[in-house]
Amino acid sequence: MTTSKKKSVLGDNIVSGGLNALFGQQGIEIDAKQSDTIKELAVEKIIANPFQPRHHFNEGALRELANSIQENGILQPIIVRLAHDQKDQYEILAGERRWRATQLAGNQTIPAVIREYDDATMMQAAVLENLQRENLSPIEEALAYKQMMDTLHLTQVQVAKRLGKARSVVANTVRLLTLPEPVQAWIQNGELSMGQGRTLLGLHNKRQILNVAKRVMQENMTVRQVERLVNEMNEAQSSPKQAPEISTEVKAVEMALATKLSTKIAITHNQRGAGKIEINYGSDQDLNRIMTVLGLDLDA
Known part of the structure; x- marks a missing residue:
């Protein structure tokens, strides 16, 4: 089958003007032009982009794309570069889904345009x-931003500018990587939303995040409900703990003991009638004095 001659109706190959404009601003030719030379490359000689931020490809969507390729072929070629350290191998710049689907379809070759690009x-x-053609998961997006910052030595502001994003979007997304790993995994597989994850980051006690995340999933909470829960927990933690109220009778006992022992006495008393008596002393001699008043003689 000569795939390059068949008409394509693949949504994966249709490029929006907005995306072309964005790439153009970055000086990157992400799609083939009429003047490009298109070659049929063996799929076995092509390897994935080593900087591919997507870690998971939807198998169902790839199968649908493979079926469409079998029926209609590929009109828009993928973009590749020669691999730097592997002879006769090519790395994909754009079109990895098409390449994966082509393999599923059983095609031995795929139309490609070869360009020269550096790692950055x-x-x-x-x-x-x-980001533009098929949304990454929030965690994949966060890892992609961090990889750009670490590898290219960019700030969040610079990453945002290069990608046409608001700085706050980059910052809030990267913060997800500070969540416990199990919580990141739940966001990755869709059990928790990005909004829920960001709200959990507002907990003052970070050790509570994992258990609260489990509760959020169990109770199927909305983001608004998570916000209320986080606020309540933070307020409870920040509010000073007050000693429980004690009755007049217990206060009278407290005062009587303080008078008899000539020291500070503190009595706690719960609703079940149980409690404890705290007797303060200032020194070993003071402790011996209190023991004498109480009629206690350890030497007896």
Whole structure:
């Protein structure tokens, strides 16, 4: 089957003007032009982008794309570069889903345009394509931003500018990586939303995040409900603990003991009638004095 001659109706190959404009601003040609030379490359000679931020590809969606490729072929070629350290191998700049689906379809070759790009451009293009064409999971997006910052030595502001994002979006997304790993995994697989995860970060006691996240999933809480829960827990933690009220009778006992022992006495008393008596003393001699008043003789 000669895939490049068949008409494509694949949504994966339709590029919006907004995306082209964004890539153009970054100096990246992410799609083939009429003037490009298109080659049929063996799929076995192509490897995934080493900077691909997407860790999970939906198998069902890939199968649908493979079926469409079998029926209609591929009109929009993928974009690749020669692998730096592997002879006769190519790394994908854009179009990894098409390449994966082509393998599922059983095709031996795929139309491609070969370009020369450095690692920084490969990384930036991979993030841009995934963010614009098929949303990454929040955790994958956060990891992609962090990888750009760490590898390219960029600030959050610089990453936001390169990707056409607000700085707050980049900052709030990267913060998800400070959540406990199990919570990140729940966001990754969709059991928790990004909004719920961000709200959990507001807990003052970070050790509570894991248990609260479990409760959020068990009770199927909305983001608004999580916000209320987090606020309540923070208020409870910040409010000073007050000693429980004691009755007049207990206060009288407290005063009588303080007078008899000539020291400070504190009595706690619960609703069940149980409690404890605290007797303060200032020194070993003071302790011996109190024991004498109480009629206690350890030497007896």
